[in-house]
Amino acid sequence: MSSQLLTLRHVGKIFASGTAALDGLDLQVGEAEFLSLLGPSGCGKSTALRIIAGLMQPSAGLVEWRGGRPADIGFVFQEPTLMPWARVWDNVYLPMRLRGFSRAAAAAQVDATLRLVGLDEFARAYPRELSGGMRMRVSIARALALKPPILLMDEPFAALDEITRLKLNDDLLRLKAELGTTI
Ligand code: ADP
Numbered sequence: 001m002s003s004q005l006l007t008l009r010h011v012g013k014i015f016a017s018g019t020a021a022l023d024g025l026d027l028q029v030g031e032a033e034f035l036s037l038l039g040p041s042g043c044g045k046s047t048a049l050r051i052i053a054g055l056m057q058p059s060a061g062l063v064e065w066r067g068g069r070p071a072d073i074g075f076v077f078q079e080p081t082l083m084p085w086a087r088v089w090d091n092v093y094l095p096m097r098l099r100g101f102s103r104a105a106a107a108a109q110v111d112a113t114l115r116l117v118g119l120d121e122f123a124r125a126y127p128r129e130l131s132g133g134m135r136m137r138v139s140i141a142r143a144l145a146l147k148p149p150i151l152l153m154d155e156p157f158a159a160l161d162e163i164t165r166l167k168l169n170d171d172l173l174r175l176k177a178e179l180g181t182t183i
Helices: 046-055 088-098 105-116 132-143 162-179
Strands: 004-014 020-030 060-065 073-076 150-153
Touching: 004 046, 020 046, 020 132, 046 073, 046 150, 073 132, 088 132, 105 132, 105 162, 132 150, 132 162
Parallel strands: 073 150
Antiparallel strands: 004 020, 004 060
């Protein structure tokens, strides 16, 4: 089996409201693993993802990363959360821009990531010109732009129709095979 990328040890989260969202969660995530958390609404899946992403601190327990510090993370939300005023290319460029890459320095990587999700012909389109499934693929491309070793997804396809969902599931498995990303 693959080596462990990330281990959660007895992670708990109690919100200020008193809600105990997580209680003693143990989880091991292997390199290049595709892992799904399943459970009813409100059982703590998003909370676990946010803690893994470092967006939220646990109230108890530990998150241990291989190498002692968190890996770069890509995060895909249920809604694509694209910038409506910016073209597809610029939406995917955003995380690289925030890291200080010039457009010229980022161009090859943005183009390659758009090709990977099959949207290279739509680089100059605006989000409103795309279908829901295509917008989600832009969102995935944006999350992959910095080539993170781990991609966290919080019910990314929940708002899409069944056929699009099946197609994107296939796309994701192909991306994982091509990039070796842990998802
Ligand atoms: P899931 O993703 O499985 O639907 P969540 O992790 O979103 O579950 O929520 C787990 C529990 O924690 C729920 O009872 C939810 O209402 C509560 N919760 C989530 N976020 C907050 C918050 N910021 N403040 C207070 N309670 C929260």
